Amino acid sequence: MPAPPVSVVGLGQLGGSLAAALAAAGRPVSGWDVDPAARDAAEDAGVAIRRELTGVVVLAVPLPAMATALDGLRIDPGATVTDLGSVKAPVLAELGAAHGDRYVGGHPMCGTERSGHTAVDPTLFAGARWALCLEADTDLRRWLRVAEIALAVGAEVVPVTAAEHDDAVAAISAVPHLLAAAVAAAAGQAGPLALSLAAGSFRDATRVIGSDPAFVTALVTGNAGPAATALDRVRAQLERPWPELVADGHAVRVADAGRRTVRVPLDRAALLALGRAGGAVTRRLAAFVEGWVPDRP
Known part of the structure; x- marks a missing residue:
């Protein structure tokens, strides 16, 4: 089955980097931004600029703009909608109400202190964790579509709930x-x-x-x-006494648990258990995903 097209709304550092990385990988990707300079930069990177959104629609806009990001754009009724916002529970309440089970919340854990289209980097997601929300009513097929986009740009997918994400x-x-x-x-x-x-x-x-x-x-x-x-x-x-604090903080910072490869069935409880254990998904298989968990003594 061919990979679905991706439409990115917001072509700043995160959205522009995602669109450019997908275009470089040969994936069909389009995008839109209210800033003409951002649109021009994305087009130069091989991204088709248009207002019609299909496949997987990625909202890469600031949190206050999430609710209005699709205003004036035409979205396919069957499209899956995801976002890259750094907070999940409020966005889930807003976008979940608007899009129902078509919405899958996401948050790639990457980026720099820079912003805007001049900070675009197609390698930004390589090796990054990408939190992907798996709620009780999440459509697992749509979750996997978004997960495959994250994997395609080199990220590792961490299954979480919105509440768990926000706490962490x-x-x-x-x-x-x-x-x-x-x-x-x-x-x-x-x-x-x-x-x-x-x-x-x-x-x-x-x-x-x-x-x-x-x-x-x-x-x-x-x-x-x-x-x-x-x-x-x-x-x-x-x-706490400062010597104890310094010693404990140092131990946490330099700890290296290693990794143990695991295969997990395409089941909500099993996927969330992987995330809660500190692990991540690295590859999609037929009826499983492959990933890793920390290998602690």
């Missing part, structure tokens, strides 16, 4: 953005001498807050409950 991403994305902002603001208060001495540690600890403030604000406020809970855990860690 609060800890590893929202909190780091907030801490980076806090470290940068505190260093600014320390004065020009401190900033003049800043080197690698400061650069690495504050890199992500170089992102567009509107993006970071949407990321943390759109996931406010889980982010607040995750931030409370960080505050509790800072109250």
Whole structure:
């Protein structure tokens, strides 16, 4: 069966990179963006520019624009709709209500502090985890269509629910953005001498807050409950004796569990168990998927 076409709405860093990667792989891909410069750049990368959306429709727009991203565009009634948003439960409530079981929530865990069509990189997804929501009413066939797109651009698919995604991403994305902002603001208060001495540690600890403030604000406020809970855990860690905190943090950061290859049936419970174990899907087989889980002693 031929791979379905892909239509990408929003041709900035994520959407443009996805469209360019698919075009380079020979997949039929079209796209649309309200910015003429983004459309021109995508067309130069081999993406067909049009308003008619078919196959798998990918919404690669900022969170506040999700609800209106398809306004003025023509979408095939049978198309599968997915998104690349960094928060899932609110988007699921909105897009799920509009598209029913045609909607599959997604979030590739990649990107840089840069944004827009000038930051497009067709290799952006290579080796990245791509969280793909598998709810109780998700159509597994449509889930697999989106999963195959992620695999086609080199990503590894992590099956999750929207709630599980938001809890996890609060800890590893929202909190780091907030801490980076806090470290940068505190260093600014320390004065020009401190900033003049800043080197690698400061650069690495504050890199992500170089992102567009509107993006970071949407990321943390759109996931406010889980982010607040995750931030409370960080505050509790800072109250521990510093030598213990440093040792435990170091152990987590340098741990390398290795990987064990597994095959998982195309079943919701089995796929979610793979994601909850910290594993990912790397290949689609006939009635199974192949992937890996951490190989801990």
